[in-house]
Amino acid sequence: MERITARYYIETPYAVEKAAAVLAGEQSSGTFVAVPGETEELKNQFAAQVEHIEHLETVSEPAIPGASSPDGSYRRAMVDVSWSVENFGHNLPTLVSTLQGNLYEITQFTGLKLMDIHFPESYANSYRGPRFGIDGCRSLTGVTSGRPLLGTIIKPSVGLTPAQTAEIVDTLAQAGIDFIKDDELMTSTANSRFEDRVDAVMRVINRHADRTGKKVMYAFNISDELEPMLRKYEYVLQAGGTCAMISLNSVGLTGAKRICDLGELAIHGHRNGWGMLNRHPLLGIEFPAYQKLWRLAGVDQLHVNGIQNKFWESDDSVVRSIASCLDPAPLGKPVLPVVSSGQWGGQAFETYRRTQTTDLLYMAGGGIMAHPGGPAAGVTALQQAWEGAVTGLKLEDAARQYKEFRQSVEKFGKLQFSRA
Ligand SMILES: O=C(COP(=O)(O)O)[C@H](O)[C@H](O)COP(=O)(O)O
Ligand SMILES: [Mg+2]
Known part of the structure; x- marks a missing residue:
């Protein structure tokens, strides 16, 4: 199944792997605890996946307010996360709610910027793009x-x-x-x-x-x-x-x-x-x-x-x-x-x-x-x-x-x- 991959520049007071996993969880199965019906099969098909992590610098001041670090360190990384196109089809508003929605509010982040999006082939067939x-x-x-x-x-x-x-x-x-x-x-x-x-x-x-x-x-x-x-x-x-x-x-x-x-x-x-x-x-x-x-x-x-x-x-x-x-x-x-x-x-x-x-x-x-x-x-x-x-x-x-x-x-x- 086709996937859309988004690249984020993140900063977190916690371990980068854990923060990235929270992002993927919040933006697919969508809540803070496991819920009935969230089977392994459903997760395999629909859950967002952390594809790649590139660790960057660690700093001592958060870039934006809203969370503080237990050890005084804020870790930065470039993180690639992917979603199955099945989750939103070819629906731009829902795509944006997924890639740029609640994730900006998660306390696991003291910085989050969407850097790039990689679209699968089917998007080129579904959108005409610039007519002129x-x-x-x-x-x-x-x-x-x-x-x-x-x-x-x-x-x-x-x-x-x-x-x-x-x-x-x-x-x-x-x-x-x-x-x-x-x-x-x-x-x-x-x-x-x-x-x-x-x-x-x-x-x-x-x-x-x-x-x-x-x-x-x-x-x-x-x-x-x-x-x-x-x-x-x-x-x-x-x-x-x-x-x-x-x-x-x-x-x-x-x-x-x-x-x-x-x-x-x-x-x-x-x-x-x-x-x-x-x-x-x-x-x-x-x-x-x-x-x-x-x-x-x-x-x-x-x-x-x-x-x-x-x-x-x-x-x-x-x-x-x-x-x-x-x-x-x-x-x-x-x-x-x-x-x-x-x-x-x-x-x-x-x-x-x-x-x-x-x-x-x-x-x-x-x-x-x-x-x-x-x-x-x-x-x-x-x-x-x-x-x-x-x-x-x-x-x-x-x-x-x-x-x-x-x-x-x-x-x-x-x-x-x-x-x-
Ligand atoms: O009116 C102007 C420029 O006027 P002027 O030539 O008199 O400065 C435009 O709104 C800005 O260029 C937009 O810039 P941006 O690319 O940042 O949206
Ligand atoms: Mg103007």
């Missing part, structure tokens, strides 16, 4: 390989009217941008009703597309309860849009999958709330596991933060996240990594040096909108930065060569997002 992914998004925007899709987030995030938003879209489209999106804070506001914004923006985008043959991809934020979200999806589709955005952690796997299953618009997955799930080194989930769940749901584009970003995440972590999006496993289809957060083009050089890929959606919000020459110059600067990065120029050489990029360096180059 990298190739589909390239062909919808007309961006052939050799450079990333370049995009922006309309800023200010809220407060602009549909007409003002459409005016910015007009400027950006003329400058040759590939992708624009609503911020996650924007769906329908008192002065920008969703439908009015779609009408105003798509009028501009369709007009440009008729003239130039290039249709800018605009990710309208449809995040909402299920029925209104479906109505908004349909509205975007009818207006000629090619993309919708959802805040993944807010709409959940069920909502995301329902939307992705429709398969007519590329789905931009925003991961706001990520810090809550990941920022602690010994609590939550790591991106390789996280992205697989959303990929099973069918998301086409997924945020990975960015090199030298404005948030807390390290460059190493961003590079790892990009690699995990580009790895075709488990469905044979990669998801397009969305590089975003404090980007302005200057980071293109290090991003390319470290990842050696252009299969990215590279977005600058403030980095385009606040360019000294205006948003159109901001788009040009981003194009120049990537042209320079891919052709092997150093940032300083590109700044000498390209005027708009030089202006970006002058304005944003001094910014250092500080972190410990």
Whole structure:
């Protein structure tokens, strides 16, 4: 019978073997004592199994509160646990309740992080995964390989009217941008009703597309309860849009999958709330596991933060996240990594040096909108930065060569997002 294996980074005040056995027990037979009916036969078929333990360091302070060690030591380990697929079939919410449920509450742990998930073959047959992914998004925007899709987030995030938003879209489209999106804070506001914004923006985008043959991809934020979200999806589709955005952690796997299953618009997955799930080194989930769940749901584009970003995440972590999006496993289809957060083009050089890929959606919000020459110059600067990065120029050489990029360096180059 097929099994799903999950890898956890754990810390325990007790013996690692015992703690791992409690995890496996709680997450399959499900209680703290043996109960009638829990036969050997049932356990053999359905009990979770500890497959592998790799002992790591021992520390003297617990990573998170909730339990204390009798001997003052807290042992860390990497533990692989497997479950029979029979326990949950192909049911993503129950899979998550099993792999990420009560186990975080067990006192045998003073740290627990889901690092990765290994899915068996049958998952690739049961889930379509990204309908568009990298190739589909390239062909919808007309961006052939050799450079990333370049995009922006309309800023200010809220407060602009549909007409003002459409005016910015007009400027950006003329400058040759590939992708624009609503911020996650924007769906329908008192002065920008969703439908009015779609009408105003798509009028501009369709007009440009008729003239130039290039249709800018605009990710309208449809995040909402299920029925209104479906109505908004349909509205975007009818207006000629090619993309919708959802805040993944807010709409959940069920909502995301329902939307992705429709398969007519590329789905931009925003991961706001990520810090809550990941920022602690010994609590939550790591991106390789996280992205697989959303990929099973069918998301086409997924945020990975960015090199030298404005948030807390390290460059190493961003590079790892990009690699995990580009790895075709488990469905044979990669998801397009969305590089975003404090980007302005200057980071293109290090991003390319470290990842050696252009299969990215590279977005600058403030980095385009606040360019000294205006948003159109901001788009040009981003194009120049990537042209320079891919052709092997150093940032300083590109700044000498390209005027708009030089202006970006002058304005944003001094910014250092500080972190410990
Ligand atoms: O609005 C922005 C970035 O704006 P700006 O370009 O102005 O910084 C996005 O919400 C974050 O990139 C999300 O980051 P994450 O990848 O961590 O979800
Ligand atoms: Mg945002």
